[in-house]
Amino acid sequence: MDYKVMKKVLEANEFLAGDIRRLLAEKKTVMFNLISSPGSGKTTILEKTIPLLSSKYKIGIIEGDVETERDAQRLQRFDLPMVLINTHGACHLDSETVLSALQEMPLDDLDIIFVENVGNLVCPAEFDIGENGKIAVLSTPEGDDKPQKYPLLFRECKLVLLNKIDLLSVVNFSLSDFCEDLSTLNGSIPILEMAATSGMGVDEWLQWIEQAVQEEREAWLQETNC
Amino acid sequence: MDYKVMKKVLEANEFLAGDIRRLLAEKKTVMFNLISSPGSGKTTILEKTIPLLSSKYKIGIIEGDVETERDAQRLQRFDLPMVLINTHGACHLDSETVLSALQEMPLDDLDIIFVENVGNLVCPAEFDIGENGKIAVLSTPEGDDKPQKYPLLFRECKLVLLNKIDLLSVVNFSLSDFCEDLSTLNGSIPILEMAATSGMGVDEWLQWIEQAVQEEREAWLQETNC
Numbered sequence: 001m002d003y004k005v006m007k008k009v010l011e012a013n014e015f016l017a018g019d020i021r022r023l024l025a026e027k028k029t030v031m032f033n034l035i036s037s038p039g040s041g042k043t044t045i046l047e048k049t050i051p052l053l054s055s056k057y058k059i060g061i062i063e064g065d066v067e068t069e070r071d072a073q074r075l076q077r078f079d080l081p082m083v084l085i086n087t088h089g090a091c092h093l094d095s096e097t098v099l100s101a102l103q104e105m106p107l108d109d110l111d112i113i114f115v116e117n118v119g120n121l122v123c124p125a126e127f128d129i130g131e132n133g134k135i136a137v138l139s140t141p142e143g144d145d146k147p148q149k150y151p152l153l154f155r156e157c158k159l160v161l162l163n164k165i166d167l168l169s170v171v172n173f174s175l176s177d178f179c180e181d182l183s184t185l186n187g188s189i190p191i192l193e194m195a196a197t198s199g200m201g202v203d204e205w206l207q208w209i210e211q212a213v214q215e216e217r218e219a220w221l222q223e224t225n226c
Numbered sequence: 227m228d229y230k231v232m233k234k235v236l237e238a239n240e241f242l243a244g245d246i247r248r249l250l251a252e253k254k255t256v257m258f259n260l261i262s263s264p265g266s267g268k269t270t271i272l273e274k275t276i277p278l279l280s281s282k283y284k285i286g287i288i289e290g291d292v293e294t295e296r297d298a299q300r301l302q303r304f305d306l307p308m309v310l311i312n313t314h315g316a317c318h319l320d321s322e323t324v325l326s327a328l329q330e331m332p333l334d335d336l337d338i339i340f341v342e343n344v345g346n347l348v349c350p351a352e353f354d355i356g357e358n359g360k361i362a363v364l365s366t367p368e369g370d371d372k373p374q375k376y377p378l379l380f381r382e383c384k385l386v387l388l389n390k391i392d393l394l395s396v397v398n399f400s401l402s403d404f405c406e407d408l409s410t411l412n413g414s415i416p417i418l419e420m421a422a423t424s425g426m427g428v429d430e431w432l433q434w435i436e437q438a439v440q441e442e443r444e445a446w447l448q449e450t451n452c
Binding site: 005009037038039065066067068070089090091118119120121122123126139141142143145146148149150151152164167170171172197 | 231235263264265291292293294296315316317344345346347348349352365367368369371372374375376377378390393396397398423
């Protein structure tokens with residue numbers, strides 16, 4: 001795409017992302033943006049997370065999908081406020097569609113919103129959707145070279161969930177290379193090892209969420225005091 | 227992105243894709259476009275394919291990558307004509323960049339060009355690059371639901387390489403669901419099971435390539451005779 005066109009698209013997106021950030025701050029709702037390749041385990045991670053987190057927080061879901069409702073159907077059983085965004089071919093969620101989705105949600109009554117972005121390591125990282133944190137999910141079969149190959153996401157995210165860690169012995173993945181590349185790109189970025197299907201690492205992930213929510217709330221409080 | 231802008235971008239792309247098709251027909255070079263998520267095994271498949279195919283065909287490579295030269299470096303040892311396209315953030319190859327790459331290659335002396343597209347199941351499928359066939363690569367850890375979730379690629383491709391079939395017993399993947407979804411989307415699409423790291427399925431893949439090259443050559447011959 002023409003560079004100038006892309007710049008305009010990103011500027012318009014950034015403007016609305018600011019609106020989303022203000023809306024979330026006003027409503028005291030923390031929004032996490034889960035980004036990964038297709039099949040890394042985002043939906044499974046949410047399936048494991050929601051029941052354990054629901055006793056403490058009120059949760060909403062924005063489910064991004066190119067065509068189907070499959071992931072949304074998997075999460076429907078939790079009976080949470082959920083908006084499905086079908087992008088019909090587009091490779092990422094943008095601020096305009098996310099803002100529309102948020103306007104359909106009971107924000108006064110939500111503590112946390114998880115956005116499951118379209119499965120793609122490239123474009124979703126370029127589009128700020130006003131989230132309080134991008135979370136990169138990578139699974140071990142995808143290979144340890146992905147941070148170097150898709151640096152924008154791994155540079156911008158607040159946390160890396162390394163999923164399918166139970167497959168480490170049968171795939172070609174060097175944990176030390178992976179961690180070294182990540183630390184070059186993104187200093188002290190936390191990396192949580194996880195096997196979502198068995199529940200391994202889920203406790204640490206819940207602790208990370210609690211901490212992140214706490215930090216956002218304190219930041220909002222400080223802004224109000226200024 | 228605005229619908230009209232996207233339509234213009236795709237129309238301009240389609241125009242140049244026609245130029246590429248004419249160029250390849252004139253030079254009698256068959257071009258395959260490998261599309262998959264990051265980490266499904268495209269580069270490993272090429273590493274296994276090139277030495278076995280080189281005795282019969284002269285091969286060239288167009289290597290698409292968002293930022294690094296990692297994949298190109300892995301293929302450099304084969305000493306083939308290769309052009310690396312770094313997209314610097316863009317999520318797919320388009321006709322303009324591929325046409326530029328082709329103009330740097332010794333087309334009179336090449337039988338087959340493999341394009342390794344940017345790792346992404348969405349956008350590369352939307353951009354016709356004048357190839358003689360798209361080849362979808364999916365690995366079993368990515369899950370059996372991907373054809374339904376990313377239908378454009380699986381509808382348009384001429385072949386599906388189902389890689390990492392050796393992991394079938396340790397991942398959540400139903401072969402019968404996968405094949406059923408594919409056949410709904412794309413009739414009699416051939417599916418080759420493969421474990422590129424061990425070489426399993428590579429012979430069948432080579433046979434498919436030979437057959438596809440033969441068919442293109444016969445089609446070009448018929449066009450010349452008309």
